[in-house]
Amino acid sequence: MPKTADIIAQALKREGVRVAFGIPGGEVLELLDAFRKAGIKFVLTKQELGAGFMADASFQLTGKPGVLVATLGPGITNTATAVAQALLDRSAMLVITGEIATSLKAVYTHQIIDQESLLRPIVKWTTTIAAKGAFEQVRKGIAIARTPMPGPVHLNLPTDVAAAEQAEGRPFAPARVTAVPALRELDKVVSWLKEAKRPLLLAGLGVQLDGAAAEFRRFIEKWRVPVVATYKAKGVIPEDHALCIGATGLSPVVDKIHMAHIRNADLILTVGFDPVELRSDWMAPWDEKKRTVNLDLVPNTHHVFRSAIEFTGSIAGILRMLAAAAPARAPKRWPDAGLERYRATIREAIAHKPARGLGPYQVVSTLREVFPRDTIATVDTGSHRILINHVWQVFEPGRLLQSNGLGSMGYALPAAIAAKLLFPKQPVLAMMGEAGLDMVIGEMALLDEHKLPVILVVFRDDTLSLIKLKQERMKLPETGVATGSPDYALLARAYGGNGVVVQSIADLKKAAQAALKSSRFTLIEARIDPAEYRKQM
16 A cells, blocks of 8 residues: 555646645655655755745646645744745645654654644645545645635645555546526626726736636627736736736826726726735725626625626636627727827836936836746836836736735745746746845755756845835834845855846846846846835835
8 A cells, every 4th residue: 555645746746746845854754755756856945935935836837736845843834924925825735744743742842833723824724644544635635725716725744644554545536616697697797898988807816717818818809898907917918918908906106097997987897806916095996886797716705895796606607608798899999099098107107217327117128128928027025026017018827926915025036946947948037126035045046956047137226115115205214124235146156147237228138138048047136226116106
């Protein structure tokens, strides 16, 4: 009979898992050996935080559950931020932690904490794997992790159970649960679509979680409905599409423009639109008299916004039905000139050229000009991330990875490592501030170790710019926001990569073009003037 660890590894392999991330302790060595035998690559990281972000990114990129492995004690405590990231950013993740042998648990105390209780508030389910019935536990955990909304599940694995032999259960294919709207309500939505002169659609992460990008595009084109997407939904339609307005979520300046159009819209459709990505100004953004329709994977229990009609279930299926009911010719509304004015208003609000030096808007627009359309980009949390989401165009789902529901710093570098491991032939760009890089800088060693020619761009201003701006607006003295950062270009060279400092557009363009041709990773330290953040925040 197989060992428990082998049962876990084989269940993950059947689910499509090819890579796991983490740091081993003696308590998980049986599991690592089981991964080896099953053909699952284990990537040793420098800290569990980075491993968790890599696991999160692997789900965002492949749709297969990410796997984070940690040992007991400080191993599991270090996972908390990464697990919360998976919960709030809707990522299916299996968090597998080693634990002391069951025979010792009642009396032994070294490194012992209640591991299930520690993670219970930030996972969808937690269980300790038993010496009998492990297959059923693991299959249940995978199903819970993947069921909308996706999120993390914790599997606690005692050392003696991992090595114990037990019978493997019978594999089964879980049924896909779908729902379709009542025809009476569907007819009402179709009539609203026909009558609307200024409809507007707000799209969120649920569209890509349901794999509904093709149905989504067909629907908006048949009904001619312009789209505003949350940051993580960027790319559900190409951002150079005639009906794509741009992104929304965290920029007060850009959201003010969107809110004006929402007030003037005579029909609002929200599709997979998860408010976990939005600022508090999105509370009750429209009055109850407005015609509003919500399509999502799960019922609206958040009550951040309310809708007159709500369909829950298969987003792709509902969009398919609505597209089929569209007239032969798309309704005449939202002329191209009107949509272009809408987009131009946003561009004018964020475009900036500093009197001297290099501005963050210039950095992002230059990078987008240089990098290919299919680039996988990752971005860290900070002032630069808000700007990037309104400048960096995305042309397919899941090509701009970030922590938005949780908004954790330190995400960009680990996510870029996972992206390049999984898609070695695609260009991968990580954009970050110096403070976010400082949190996970040890993971840079993996770039040389695994021969990953990732390009890192550090927006360096030696300040926590967003926090400093808030202090200024609160009329508080500047305190605790100077980062005191090192020479990143020098550090990159020490880690086996290329390192360069740029202070002009010409130098940045030259450095980015060279980085795309290099067989080694490249860190570009862009010395920026942060003054324009005041305009955008």
